[in-house]
Amino acid sequence: MENLENYIEGRNPVIEALKSERSIEKILISKSANKGSINKIIGMAKDKRIVIQYVEKSKLDSLSDTNSHQGVIAIVSPYSYKTVDDILEFAESKNEDPFIIILDEIEDPHNLGAIIRTAECAGAHGVIIPKRRSAGITPTVIKTSAGAVEYIPVAKVSNISSVIEELKIKGIWIYGAHMEGEYYYEKDLKGPIGLVIGSEGKGIGRLVKEKCDFLIKIPMAGKVSSLNASVATSIVAYEVVRQRRLD
Template sequence: MSLTKIYGIHAVQAALDYSAKKIQRGWIDAQRQDRRLQHLINELADLGIAVEKNERRKLDRLADGKNHQGIVVEIEMPSVRSEDQLKQAVVDLNDMPLFLVLDQVQDPHNLGACLRTADAVGIHGIIVTKDNAAGITPTVCKVASGAAETVPVYQVTNLARTLRWLKEQGIWVVGTSGAATQSLYEADLNMPLAIVMGTEGGGMRQLTEKQCDFLLKIPMAGQVESLNVSVAAGVMLYETFRQRKAGEAKL
């Protein structure tokens, strides 16, 4: 069991909402008294989770000097799922598949932000590479604010092989590239999809791009050449979400 510490009122509330059974213990600032903190203390007490009252400087150490807002909890980290689990999940799906694929995205803040958006639009999972990529870390969990518990993260060894398998299951693989000729807003995304995002600097690898059924670009009106990968993923996922909701409304 791998444990990590999370801190801050919002992050601890998310842990209580989505993964209360994984919280092992907690620490609070004995000098701090406010309603939001007391609410969390009461929830922890109701669950029978031991909470220690300490001086602020101990919480500062536990939170590595970050802003903990008077509370720190130790929690079992979510586990990354395997390629076999991904295949079983795809086979078991009863609704239209939607996956986000991150090709060697290494920044944990980007993975955490992608998890939050993924939860918001209800996708079925994020697929990441085993090598040269961020996994589930304390930073990811903090940025994800509970979404690391609700959105499965599947780690695969050979991404090109996984994409080929997804296509065999009837899932279209769409890549994102500034060099694409077709705009995101010109494409029909109301279909089984795996949306592939490349690295923060270099985009998708060539082998990954070769597996894509088609490529799309996000229109850019300013001088900046590209978006942060988590922002670009958000744009792609929400346009897909919009089109699917519009399709449902016509039924």
């Protein structure tokens, strides 16, 4: 069986992969798949001379990690993680101050995919994840990101604290989302910025927290004391967008 990281599942994620430079070995399409966007996939694949294999739906069901393949799975080259320098170079190529999302042990692939989607939509230049105790780029992450993983660099690093130190040396201000912080909308979030979001249960770790230049929080008015990590990322990321557009 193929490595799960070599699969892209679902119509929109496969279309985005076809639009990008991702190397696709072949595309499996259910014989019973409804047409519509399947026709678009077939056309794009033929234009790129990618092998199309028509299979029984049960074959896709057995391969699927997401349980929502929508009749199509692409078998691709393994996801190519980028470096932190790649992220900084991407910002430079756009002549923009770096805006980086740094994730401290996000283990839920749905959260990771949703964060990557938000990061790409908000114009962030990259996402940094740790090698250990973190979700990687799996079919579920790719599908939840709606294909955004094809357009934003994701770097996997050995030590988040060390990377934060390196970014600070390069003039990037690090903001950690933490309940002890100041309200996020009261801070100046313009300029080079790294936004640290912690895990679903524990938040950002102590060492990572100590490395942050500032701690920021989202006001809570209800009985529940915390937000889903991807929702928290969206709220703060779009405050960064808002402030940058005021310049």
